Amino acid sequence: MELRLYNTLTKEKEVFQPLDPARVRMYVCGPTVYDFAHIGNARPVIVFDVLYRLLRHLYGEGKVKYVRNITDVDDKINARAAEEYPKLLLNEAIRLVTEKTEKQFHDDVDALGCLRPDVEPRATEHINEMRDLIERLVKAGFAYVGEEHVLFEVGKMADYGKLARRSLDEMEAGARVEVAPYKRNPMDFVLWKPSKPNEPGWPSPAGIKTPGRPGWHIECSAMSWKHLGETFDIHGGGIDLVFPHHENEIAQSRCAFHTPIMAKTWMHNGFLQVEGEKMSKSLGNFVTIRELLATKKFGDREWTGDVIRLSMLKTHYRQPLDWTVAALNESYSVINGWRRHLTSGGDYTMAFIEQNREQYETFLPAQDVVSSLLDDLNFSQAISALHKLARIDSVEAKQALFGSLQFLGILTFEEMASEQSFEELPISKEMLKARIAARNLARENKDWKKSDEIRDELKAMGVVIKDNKDGTTSWEIAR
RNA sequence: GGCCACGUGGCGGAGUGGUUACGUAGCGGACUGCAAAUCCGCGUACCCGAGUUCGAUUCUCGGCGUGGCCUCCA
Numbered sequence: 445m446e447l448r449l450y451n452t453l454t455k456e457k458e459v460f461q462p463l464d465p466a467r468v469r470m471y472v473c474g475p476t477v478y479d480f481a482h483i484g485n486a487r488p489v490i491v492f493d494v495l496y497r498l499l500r501h502l503y504g505e506g507k508v509k510y511v512r513n514i515t516d517v518d519d520k521i522n523a524r525a526a527e528e529y530p531k532l533l534l535n536e537a538i539r540l541v542t543e544k545t546e547k548q549f550h551d552d553v554d555a556l557g558c559l560r561p562d563v564e565p566r567a568t569e570h571i572n573e574m575r576d577l578i579e580r581l582v583k584a585g586f587a588y589v590g591e592e593h594v595l596f597e598v599g600k601m602a603d604y605g606k607l608a609r610r611s612l613d614e615m616e617a618g619a620r621v622e623v624a625p626y627k628r629n630p631m632d633f634v635l636w637k638p639s640k641p642n643e644p645g646w647p648s649p650a651g652i653k654t655p656g657r658p659g660w661h662i663e664c665s666a667m668s669w670k671h672l673g674e675t676f677d678i679h680g681g682g683i684d685l686v687f688p689h690h691e692n693e694i695a696q697s698r699c700a701f702h703t704p705i706m707a708k709t710w711m712h713n714g715f716l717q718v719e720g721e722k723m724s725k726s727l728g729n730f731v732t733i734r735e736l737l738a739t740k741k742f743g744d745r746e747w748t749g750d751v752i753r754l755s756m757l758k759t760h761y762r763q764p765l766d767w768t769v770a771a772l773n774e775s776y777s778v779i780n781g782w783r784r785h786l787t788s789g790g791d792y793t794m795a796f797i798e799q800n801r802e803q804y805e806t807f808l809p810a811q812d813v814v815s816s817l818l819d820d821l822n823f824s825q826a827i828s829a830l831h832k833l834a835r836i837d838s839v840e841a842k843q844a845l846f847g848s849l850q851f852l853g854i855l856t857f858e859e860m861a862s863e864q865s866f867e868e869l870p871i872s873k874e875m876l877k878a879r880i881a882a883r884n885l886a887r888e889n890k891d892w893k894k895s896d897e898i899r900d901e902l903k904a905m906g907v908v909i910k911d912n913k914d915g916t917t918s919w920e921i922a923r
Numbered sequence: 924g925g926c927c928a929c930g931u932g933g934c935g936g937a938g939u940g941g942u943u944a945c946g947u948a949g950c951g952g953a954c955u956g957c958a959a960a961u962c963c964g965c966g967u968a969c970c971c972g973a974g975u976u977c978g979a980u981u982c983u984c985g986g987c988g989u990g991g992c993c994u995c996c997a
Contacts (some may be wrong), residue, residue, distance in 0.1 A: 610927090686927090716989055831945060832945080
């Protein structure tokens with residue numbers, strides 16, 4: 445079976461063939477670290493995590509190199525740093541903000557079941573590569589200096605606009621921005637700009653005396669070059685990055701290296717809305733990953749990483765996705781069902797799984813799940829395959845389901861086998877067992893009134909009682 | 924204004940030129956002391972109009988609606 449991926453560059457699904465199967469290379473645009481990541485930021489992280497897992501499955505774990513950058517030089521970072529640490533030197537404040545935010549980001553996406561990329565380069569650690577690129581572009585005539593800025597001259601690149609499928613004429617006609625006086629063409633973009641005295645700055649390229657800082661796009665060209673080479677296989681990100689960010693990355697990299705491509709395959713995930721509306725701070729529907737995980741702000745309850753991840757994967761990655769409480773509730777039901785199915789009966793109790801963890805971690809994904817993903821990451825069909833597996837009550841089917849869930853990163857081992865938490869319940873585990881015993885005694889005496897009273901009492905505390913067919917009684921924490 | 928996506932059953936969401944995906948909610952039944960869980964069954968959907976076709980939800984054109992980009996927002 446071959447992997448087929450939709451390529452924004454050609455607008456077609458293409459058979460994916462890595463430039464070098466022994467070294468499959470993927471770059472994804474990562475976060476700008478100044479605040480908690482929101483749920484829209486989580487989508488590309490999860491989508492490309494699934495692709496990373498699939499590539500590792502196909503080519504081998506050591507054969508795939510996944511690079512996701514961390515943007516730590518940006519006006520928003522500067523503003524946040526000055527706001528939070530007004531008494532510190534700006535550079536010190538920036539360091540504190542970016543380090544703290546990076547930690548938050550990692551904690552959040554770890555909780556969503558995402559593997560760490562192989563490299564997470566920081567922009568500020570690649571200033572030399574950026575300067576190098578800029579020098580090459582100036583030397584080759586693709587860039588020029590104007591008022592201490594270095595600008596990329598879009599008219600010098602024949603293919604400019606190919607990714608976004610826009611001609612320069614169209615873009616200029618639609619432009620609504622005031623054009624800076626130092627630009628030769630309104631669409632020329634900044635590679636390097638002078639720093640104000642209180643801003644972070646580095647020695648400038650192209651003979652500029654004033655210290656400066658990089659433009660937005662150059663960092664990704666520099667970091668992908670450093671860690672993946674002049675050309676590589678896959679470049680991903682949100683669809684809003686197609687223009688101008690990715691278009692400009694392509695311009696920089698291709699013109700600096702004189703190559704026909706930067707990345708072979710360009711992939712973009714669709715946009716996310718919240719309850720049918722654009723997510724924005726002004727609408728008050730802005731929701732961060734952390735708020736979903738650790739507060740009751742969205743849907744009046746906390747959500748596990750599994751539920752968030754499944755909700756993200758229910759929709760094909762290129763489709764628009766509406767983030768709703770209803771969808772999270774549905775994911776919760778589905779995951780609960782799978783967990784129940786996997787841990788019910790015979791050898792599949794929680795305790796047994798815990799004891800045999802090593803063996804369980806070796807279970808492979810079902811072929812139907814993998815082949816669904818091979819078709820441009822058809823998540824919906826993969827999940828459909830999971831549902832079909834979950835209807836079969838056999839050891840083989842359960843192993844395949846477990847293996848598939850682990851492969852997709854949905855039901856992680858920890859979330860699968862962990863004891864349900866009593867922390868938030870107004871009853872201890874020992875007390876619960878005593879009440880269940882009391883109820884079963886009442887049932888033996890056919891004292892249904894008392895039996896039902898105890899069940900209602902426990903239900904009010906959030907514990908659902910189930911009398912199984914084999915005469916045992918089990919319980920589950922209700923939501 | 925320019926460019927580009929998307930519009931499927933109560934809800935979510937794949938897919939296909941003709942043959943009921945899947946899930947979730949709901950309803951009915953089995954099981955149960957009653958429940959829960961589970962199992963079985965049920966709904967007969969594809970924005971509107973025109974065209975192509977023997978036949979369109981699927982292709983083409985137009986319309987309407989929603990969203991994205993053109994403003995360093997994934």
